[in-house]
Each structure stands twice: as structure tokens, then as C-alpha cells.
Amino acid sequence: MSETSHPEKRTRARASRFSPSAWLLYAFILFFISLIGGIFSTVLLSSFANTWFGGWLPDSFSTKWYVFAVEEFNLWRVLRVTLIVAVTVVALSLLVGVPAAYALARLKFRGKGLVFLVLLLPIMVPPITYGIPLATMLYEYGLAGNLSGVIIANLVPAFPFVVVIMVPFIEQIDPNLERSASMLGASRFRIFTRVLLPLAIPGVLAAGLLALVRTIAMFELTFLTAGASSQTLVVSLYYATFSAGIRPTQSINAMAVIYMAMTTSVLILALRFINPVQIVSRVRQ
Amino acid sequence: MNGTAGKLTKPALESPSVGAARRFRANWLAIVLLGPAVLLVLVLFIYPFIYGFQLSFDTESGGRFANYRNFFGDARERATIWNTFRLALPATLINLAVAIPLTYRMRRKVRGQRFITGLFVIPMTLGTVLIAQGMLSFFGPSGWFNKTLELLQITDDPMRLVHNRTGVIISLTIAEFPVVFLILLGFVSGIDPNLERAAQMLGAGGWQRFKRIMLPLMIPGIATAFALSFVATFAVFPSAVMVGQPAGETRVIALAAWQAAYERFDFGAASAIAIVMASIEVLVLVIVLGGRARFYRGPSSGGKG
Numbered sequence: 001m002s003e004t005s006h007p008e009k010r011t012r013a014r015a016s017r018f019s020p021s022a023w024l025l026y027a028f029i030l031f032f033i034s035l036i037g038g039i040f041s042t043v044l045l046s047s048f049a050n051t052w053f054g055g056w057l058p059d060s061f062s063t064k065w066y067v068f069a070v071e072e073f074n075l076w077r078v079l080r081v082t083l084i085v086a087v088t089v090v091a092l093s094l095l096v097g098v099p100a101a102y103a104l105a106r107l108k109f110r111g112k113g114l115v116f117l118v119l120l121l122p123i124m125v126p127p128i129t130y131g132i133p134l135a136t137m138l139y140e141y142g143l144a145g146n147l148s149g150v151i152i153a154n155l156v157p158a159f160p161f162v163v164v165i166m167v168p169f170i171e172q173i174d175p176n177l178e179r180s181a182s183m184l185g186a187s188r189f190r191i192f193t194r195v196l197l198p199l200a201i202p203g204v205l206a207a208g209l210l211a212l213v214r215t216i217a218m219f220e221l222t223f224l225t226a227g228a229s230s231q232t233l234v235v236s237l238y239y240a241t242f243s244a245g246i247r248p249t250q251s252i253n254a255m256a257v258i259y260m261a262m263t264t265s266v267l268i269l270a271l272r273f274i275n276p277v278q279i280v281s282r283v284r285q
Numbered sequence: 286m287n288g289t290a291g292k293l294t295k296p297a298l299e300s301p302s303v304g305a306a307r308r309f310r311a312n313w314l315a316i317v318l319l320g321p322a323v324l325l326v327l328v329l330f331i332y333p334f335i336y337g338f339q340l341s342f343d344t345e346s347g348g349r350f351a352n353y354r355n356f357f358g359d360a361r362e363r364a365t366i367w368n369t370f371r372l373a374l375p376a377t378l379i380n381l382a383v384a385i386p387l388t389y390r391m392r393r394k395v396r397g398q399r400f401i402t403g404l405f406v407i408p409m410t411l412g413t414v415l416i417a418q419g420m421l422s423f424f425g426p427s428g429w430f431n432k433t434l435e436l437l438q439i440t441d442d443p444m445r446l447v448h449n450r451t452g453v454i455i456s457l458t459i460a461e462f463p464v465v466f467l468i469l470l471g472f473v474s475g476i477d478p479n480l481e482r483a484a485q486m487l488g489a490g491g492w493q494r495f496k497r498i499m500l501p502l503m504i505p506g507i508a509t510a511f512a513l514s515f516v517a518t519f520a521v522f523p524s525a526v527m528v529g530q531p532a533g534e535t536r537v538i539a540l541a542a543w544q545a546a547y548e549r550f551d552f553g554a555a556s557a558i559a560i561v562m563a564s565i566e567v568l569v570l571v572i573v574l575g576g577r578a579r580f581y582r583g584p585s586s587g588g589k590g
Binding site for chain 1: 312314315317318319321322323325326329330331332333334336337338340383386387390391395401403404405406407408410411412413414415416417418419420421422423427428429430432459513516517519520522523526527539542543546552555556558559562563566570
């Protein structure tokens, strides 16, 4: 007994000290941090820079580019559109996605695998691929070029995403709780609203927040369906960069900082509820 | 995944009629709960493809296949496929080359595991547009990256890292890394550690254990990560314009489709290009994920698999 556990003990002891492979791991993480951190900080510093010509740091600092960005890019309207789109998309996705996830997690029926595959398709196929025919269709029916088109298009990847996150969450809830509620005479609807939903709230929150981040960050579908007055933040950011030269880089970076603050704060909130490995471990099947 | 899930479940100790009645109710409930979701996918995902497919054959002149002939007949248009391959393949391979050893090292708990996974997820939320925008300054000729290289005397002249193919590959690598990493980590941490311990007890060294035991078990995960990452990067669009050279070497297939639709307002041609793009993506998915089945698919997670 002591002999069989010996080699494992030795590896564990080695792993807790820093082995060469651990050094490599942490070196890479450091490299990655400095890359992402460098990109982050450059944008952040530049947005507060009065001017920045080629040195390590800006020459002097000011907040004037934020004021400039608010006026030049119509920032309040863009932010309002972004929030309306994101919140509507998330609300509709939860409404459609949570019951679907419940059915996939708890019920047994024919063709379940096929339904799951169909729901996975909009996540696996990149948005620009289906976005072009989708936008063409929406324009044909007069639904694109405005807010409703942006919301409809963004719904396509959002609600399957909610399903994919919610299924494992519901699966891990003990089915005996529902069975006892059922034995005590609760109806299916009552079980769903009184037993299951309260227990699934962390999952619903996580799915909602992650869908929110993804919708705020969704460039392609919004880009293809938005009109001039229904651009979200990420699309205005793209147009601003695209037409760079007309506008100072610092003002574009100010907009990027606002976008960054928005997405990361929602993400950090979401990560409190969910382990990121869970997000993708479902897709692999 | 092939519709046999219903047959595998046994009605336990119920009498056949009760089981049938319950299954009937379950089916009804499934229809009610899943109906809206399935309907939405059909109307907003499947139907647009059918619509676009029809539209691509709906030509005014030149016969039914004119849109496809125009795309494949025009060297500049045809080149977009190759241009896209030359971005998607390197980005995907770099990510796999980094993520495989990294996740392998993290198969057992490492200090700060949650922090590391959280860190790697950040680029996922930033999105390609922000990464590309930040790269313009950071990797630019007088950006911090080139300044550091000069300081360390690795290069004399600033490296050209944006507005070319390299820039797009860097942006795709950063943006897609989290997905590759998380998929692989999910697979690696699902492998039963006892398999490795058994090999160790039988005298296998570290490299041998990796090559003979762990790597074969990781193949399905690697294939999945490759397929999903390749397909995602094959649809590259914003970064090809922002940090690439959209008129030249990074004129990708998505850009060709977009230009057909939004600059020439030729929706038939745009649909045809989108269909070509989708076909290539589906082909890669089918080949790689289908080929995955040829490798070992037995239990790797222990228990009563």
C-alpha cells in the first residue's frame, strides 16, 4: 500500500515546488498577461493622453477626449441603443432558452439528440456566415436597418447559448426535490416556478450575464443589420477605427475604454456564478 | 447525439401502460417547452440559409450558376478562399501548439487555476474589434511591443506587425485562444488520472506517458478544438479590415461577401459567396469531427464507464 502511493507522493511534492514545466507555464502566463495588459494599457493611457508622439508615455494627460467622444460619436445614443438591444435580447433568450434547457435536461423523448444538435448549430457556425443571408432576408421583409432587426439577428446565437449553459446547471439539481414536491401534490408548473427556478437562479444569472456580454460584443450581426441610428457601441467603434485619420486616435480609444469597462464588469460579475470550463465543455459533444 | 437517447431509458418498474402515458405527457411537455426554441432556429437560422441558397441561383443573366461562376472565375474573388486559409490555419495551429502543453500541465490542480482560466477568458469578451483597435497602437511601429524589442536589442528596425497578414494572425490568435484553451482543459481534466498512474507504476517515463497514454486520449479534444477554432477564424472579418490589408493579402472571403451585398447590392452574389463559405466550414467540421470517431472513444473518465 505504501509502495503504490509512493511515486504519486513524489510527483506531488515535485509539483508543489517549481518544476521546469511549472516555470514554463508561469512564464507563458506572464507573457500573456503582458500582451493583454499592454493592449489594455495602451488604449487606456492613450484615451487620457493630451498628445502621444512615440514616447513610452503620453506627453501630458487630460480627459478632453471623453468629452470629444461623447459629442463626436453620439455616445449617449449609442450607449442607449446598446443597452436596449442587449437587455431585450437577453430577456427574450432567457424566456425561450430556460424552458428549452429544462426539457433537454429533465425530459426523455425521441429525437433529443437531434434537437440539441439543431440548437448547437447557431453557436458553432460563425455569425458572419449566416448573418449575410439572414440580413438579406430581414431587409427583404423590411425588418433590418432598425432596432428590431438588430434585436432579431442578435437573438439567433444568444438563446441557444443560454440553453447550452443552462442544461448542465439544471442537470445537477437533485431530481428528488422535484419528485417530493410532486408527491406532495404540486403541479408541474408550480414545481417549475417554486422548486426548480429558485434553485436554478445562479445558473440563470450566469447565463444571462454571459449572453449580455456576448451581445454587447457581437459585432458581425449588428454590423449587418443596423441602420445609422441603431448602431451599438462595438459597431461605432469599428466605423470610428475604419475612418481613422478623420478623428484623433485618442477619441477612438476613449470609446474603446468605455466599451471595455462595460464588457469586463459584466464578465467579472458572471464569473462569480460560473466556472468558464463549463461554458465550452458542453459544446464538445 | 443521434436520436437513440429515448430508447436507452428504461421505464424501470412501471407497468407498460403507465409508462406509455407518462411518455406521452413528457412528449407533449417537450413540445411546449422546446417549441419556441426550435421554431426560432428554423425561422431565423435554417430558413435564411434556404432563402440565400435560392437567391444565389436567382440570376438575371448568365444562367443559374452565374453567381458561382463569377466567384470562381474571377482570380481576385477566388483568391479570398486561399487568403482566408492562410490566416485561419496558422492562428489555429499556434493556439493548439500553445494550449496542448499548457492544459496538459494544468491537468492536475495548479496554484491559481481559477485566476488563470479567468484571465484567459478575458479576450473572449473583448471581442475582435477591441483587440484589433488596441493592437494598432500596441504593435504599431512606435508601440510598446516594438519599443521593448528595441530595448532588448532583439531588432533594430521596428517589426511590421499591423496592416498585414501577421497582424490579422496575431489578432485571431489572441481572440480564439480562450476557446481552444477551455475546450482542451475540459477534455484533459476529464481523463481519469488513474490511467496515468498505472502507466507510471509500470515504469513509463513522463514523455512516454504523454505520448502513449495522454495524447491519444486528448485527440478527440484536440480535434474538436481545431474544428471549432478553424471555423471561427475562417469567418474572420473585422480584424482583417482593421489590422490587415483589406485590399490585398487579407481580403478574406467574408469581406468579399460583404462587399457584394453592401457595396454592389448584389445579394445573389453575396449569398453565393456565403454559401461557399458555409460549405467550406461544414466540410471542415464533418471531416475533423467525423475523423475523430476513428480514434479511441472508450471511457477515459473512470468509474463504470
